[in-house]
Amino acid sequence: MTIKYRNGWWKIMGITLGCKCEKCGYGFAANLGFGFLYHVAYCEAVTKMKEGNLGEQGKEFFEAFPDGAISCEYIVVQCNECGKLMNVPKLDLYVPKDGYDASKQNNNTRWSVAFSGNGYDYVSPCDLDRHYDLFEQYNHRCTSCNGHTSVVEGFTDRTDDSIDRHVQCPECKSIMKIYFCGHWD
Numbered sequence: 248m249t250i251k252y253r254n255g256w257w258k259i260m261g262i263t264l265g266c267k268c269e270k271c272g273y274g275f276a277a278n279l280g281f282g283f284l285y286h287v288a289y290c291e292a293v294t295k296m297k298e299g300n301l302g303e304q305g306k307e308f309f310e311a312f313p314d315g316a317i318s319c320e321y322i323v324v325q326c327n328e329c330g331k332l333m334n335v336p337k338l339d340l341y342v343p344k345d346g347y348d349a350s351k352q353n354n355n356t357r358w359s360v361a362f363s364g365n366g367y368d369y370v371s372p373c374d375l376d377r378h379y380d381l382f383e384q385y386n387h388r389c390t391s392c393n394g395h396t397s398v399v400e401g402f403t404d405r406t407d408d409s410i411d412r413h414v415q416c417p418e419c420k421s422i423m424k425i426y427f428c429g430h431w432d
Contacts (some may be wrong), residue, residue, distance in 0.1 A: 261431040266423040268416040277334035281320040289369040292319045308340045314349040316341045316370040323402035324387045328394030330417035338385035347378045401425040
C-alpha cells in the first residue's frame with residue numbers, strides 16, 4: 248500500500264523482495280521500507296549512533312548536529328569486496344532546513360493506527376522530506392569482512408521501471424533476478 252505525499256511515494260507498509268540463484272541455489276530475501284514500529288526503530292538507531300555503536304560517522308554527526316535526523320527505512324546493500332547482501336536501515340544523515348526549529352516539532356502526532364508513537368522522539372519520513380536536507384549518506388560496512396558497500400538499486404522503489412532488477416550472487420557470481428515476495432508490517 249502506498250500514498251502519494253508531495254514529490255514522492257511513501258510506503259505505508261513494507262515490501263518484501265527476494266532473489267534466488269538458479270546456478271548454485273543461494274537465496275536472499277529482504278524487508279524494505281518501514282512499518283508500524285518506525286518510531287521505535289528510529290529511536291534505537293539514533294541512540295546507537297550517538298553511542299558510537301554504528302561507527303564514528305553517526306556519532307560525529309550527532310555531536311556536530313544535535314538536532315539532526317536520520318532516515319531509517321530498510322534497504323539492501325552489497326559488499327564491494329566479498330559480495331555479501333545485507334538488509335539494513337538506510338541511516339542517511341539530515342540537518343534541519345534553514346528556518347526550521349526542530350525543538351518545536353510535535354512528537355505527539357499519531358504515527359499509525361496500531362502504535363501512536365507518543366513518548367518517542369523521532370522524525371517521521373514525511374517530516375524528514377518536508378523539513379530536513381540531506382547532509383551525508385551513511386557509509387555501511389560489511390558485517391563479514393568490514394568492506395565498503397553499495398546500495399543495490401534493484402531492491403528500491405518498485406514504481407521505477409528504469410531500475411535494473413538484478414543482483415550478483417555472492418556465492419557463484421551469477422546474476423540473479425529480484426522478485427516480489429509480499430508486503431509486511
